[in-house]
Amino acid sequence: MQELIKRAKELLADGTVVRVLGWKAGDLAFNPEPAYFETPESLEDFVYDGFCGANLSKYMIEASKLEGKTMVCLKPCDTYSFNQLLKEHRVDREKAYIVGVGCKGKLDIEKIRKMGIKVIKSIAGNFRSRDYRRCRDIDCGYCLRRKNLCIQRCHAGTLPCM
Secondary structure (H helix, E strand, O other): OHHHHHHHHHHHHOOOOOEEEEEEOOOOOOOOEEEEEOOOHHHHHEEOOOOOOOOHHHHHHHHOOOOOOEEEEEOOOHHHHHHHHHHOOOOOHHHEEEEEOOOOOOEOHHHHHHOOOOOOOOEEOOOOOOOEEEEEOOOOEEEEEHHHOEOOOOOOOOOOOO
């Protein structure tokens, strides 16, 4: 994720893009929400983890109406809808700077709750070397296999995660 933030800061600083469309932390650790970032400093709030499931393609409809180019982070499954929006002329391709982000499937909070975890303060993990997320409960840490926690409709395959 640090590489992604570094690249976004470079693009904002040199004027290639005027905003970045990504995710920021929501009110709960498992609830990130789409957000625009217009300064390098604002990217301190940028997050990308297993709970960032919102498809940012649809937010590009509005971003295409704004002045300047928008860097948008697209997961592999998001690119299908982005291409459809292009075909329908609802998104201006010239106003999009697309950055692909890896994805191994989005996490399902209900499956995590069924495993007895009541509160998640943060999540961490390296998907290049391990296939799990470490969910930190208030009292203890659990190692959870990612394949048991993904949303049923997600078929991400083996793409590397950032």
